[in-house]
Amino acid sequence: MRRRRGLAAGAIALTALLATSACANVGLEPAPEAPPGFIDELRMPSEAGGSVQGLLNYNWLSPNATVQTWLFEPLMIRDRFTCEAVPWLATDYEWERPDRLVLTLREGVEWSDGEPFTADDVVYTFMAGKEFPAADKSGLWGDFFGAPAESVTAADDHTVVFDFAGAAVPKTDAILQNTKILPEHIYAAQGDPTLFVDEQGVGTGPFTPESYNGRRLVLERNENYWNADEVRVQRLSLEGQYDANSGALKLRSGALDLYRGDIPNPNRSVVAPDPENAHFFYPPDAITALVLNNERPVLNDPRFREAFAYALDREALSQRASFGIMEPASQTMLLLPFQEQAVPEQWRGKEFIPYDPARANEMLDAAGYERGPDGLRVDENGEPLSFVFSVQAGWMDVIAMADVVARNAADVGISVRMVTTDPNAIEGMQKAGDFDMTVDFISGGCQRARDLGAKLQASQISTEQELLLNRARYVNPEIDALIAEWTNTTDESRTAEIEARIIDIFMTEFPYIALQYAPNRLIYRTNNAVGWPSEDNPYPVDQLIRVLPNLRPPGEADAGGADAGGED
């Protein structure tokens, strides 16, 4: 009897406990109300990379930094659509000579602890990379794309001079955008900055840490931010890491205002249930391209590659791989329509390779690849044209693309067999040059002689040790010479000529065949904030911090031209 009573008491206690805890948001207090004209709070997933939380570290050099966007800031941000450099901590840059870069810093910027931001902070951040190569995230001191730096000095409080061992113009965007400036007065005493666990988070950014309970990080608006007038978000709450399923459910339920993960069909999974508040913007960010191994027979024939480009049905491919959300990509390797101004004169109107199997057949016939008795084309030795398309296992969009490519190829008498493999094994094959066809991404960046040129540069062919950018293993001494010249030039008209010539190679020799654009994803809700980028108001989203000055509470008049975020 006694035991029974104990059991009953336990059951009651358990039920009571569950009743009190059967509440989805134990301990959640609503965000304090912000002043009129401000957004109370925006909720987004955690920015830390690792799943284990509670290991606080605001240092952006850590691969698991708790905050990536909102505390430390870059010097300038390259707008991927207009290709202009948007002033941020720096207001301007100039290459005085191909081996000397001069930066002008914004005045009146303060660290969130009240110390002034000066040229010394910039000098410290870059010099740390010299002493500790691990901190050199922009490759300033290495021999990557341009000569290594020799010194970084402060000419005065707001001018920084970079001197290089040789011409180094291609390093521009890495310096401006890939390095976030650290506070010298805090970091300098720590020795190797990559080993420093920063629990304070003193930055120049629009927010400062308010509280962190090991899971949820609350950031508060920085009143002394240099662009504080344009920041109308009082609080950010960053919590949790969600896969696409959970992310979509959280967005639908309103528990997230922003999500950037790979939700494959956001129209159906997020927008359709709540068309008024849930939206997405997937602007092109890079080109997903078919890489043909230019070292292998037949694939090394530009006539074959061109014919193959006409054989591909990119509309069908885009439907299959991205539900038609990502448009077929331009063979100019530019992000169209946004980078229209960069299309060379002779390629205007011809940017996209149409789906034309008849033409592909004609070109293959003309190139001497005749059909054998079984309908398969054969090479000059009578061997059938048969290739393996190596695809990253688990990359569903790429698998869908490869499937369309294989069908299209069969229609013109070429056998393409898809083989899925561990993504890391594919990298190994790319290093060794041991593949026929694979998929690669071509950056839609604005330093085209670098972003496009490196794809064609002989020195960028991968080795067994190092994975480099020229995945097609294309060799052309003319291009190598042009890129060397571009590295050395600060003359804009000559730069444009070189860029045009590089685009010519893509358009005439087809070492890579453009498939569809790869997105930079932004899925958001408009019930708490408006002003997000959209088809009607497009701007690049690769740097999330740029979105912030555009956000306003709903109902407030249009966000206005806060896009640049600068004082200009």
Next chain:
Amino acid sequence: MAYYARKTGYFLLTLWAAITLNFIIPRLQPGDPAEIMVRQLNGQGEIDPAQVAAVKAMLGYSNDNVFIAYGDYLRQLASFDLGTSFTYFPYPVADVIGQALPWTLVLVGITQILSFVLGTLLGAIAAWRRNSRFDATISVGSTFVGNLQSVWIGLIVLFVFAYTLGWFPASGGYGYTTPGLTPIHIADVVSHGFLPALTLMVTAPIGFILSMRNTMVQVLGEDYIRLGAAAGLKERTLALGYAARNALLPVITGFALSLGVLMGGSILIETVFDYPGMGRLMGEATSNRDFPLMQAILLATIVIVLTANFIVDLIYPLIDPRARKASA
């Protein structure tokens, strides 16, 4: 005595083999940690060689000479130094595991013990009343449920209880409370742990049910059971004291083996519920090629399983007279 010496020697040999395999296997996977890390930071896209060089300098690993690396690894282990995690650099591996382990210990520990108790009980009853309706329901039901994917169950549970009904939070180990031994934090933790525990409890007892039922059916066919029944022992005494007690032996071995799950966690369930435990950490360490972290988790798993087995081996003679006789 020979029994104990043999078991101890076997334990040490297995431990060494495990440590060595633990070193070799992670390195057999294709993929370079620095390249993977840069790709994760930048998303699916171009890999910047300058960033890869910086990350390589930061992590400071080298695969140049495997023998030197193996020597370093053994030296580190001897001094109980697990190294620095790649993924959570510059935090040491021990800190990272220290954050994740308690979550899994509590979640998986409780569900595992509950499953063991529930599973053996149901299995024993099913065997005792075999061919009854209860037995049919239990055997067929658990075979059916056992074939369901736990992720699928997890997603359904999540969708119904968290998103549709809104009774429980959908993700995390806790939400908005400050960690500490306060009632509100404990309530927070319980409400977050309920759905993953529920999901685990759907499938976890099944192994115990089936193995208990099978061995018990076998034991019930033994002569001594018939003798006991003939001698007029009470049904309950016969079922619990004679049949169940003997049938339990192999199930206990199964339980010891299943303790490995404690360290390994349940990767898929923890991912679905965004639960901060060892399973996710293990999956993450593997996909990031985080060698130090991966090795530490595998090592801990191996040591726990081996130790549990070793302990079972040592106490076996106490519960099974036959083992006692064999060792004498």
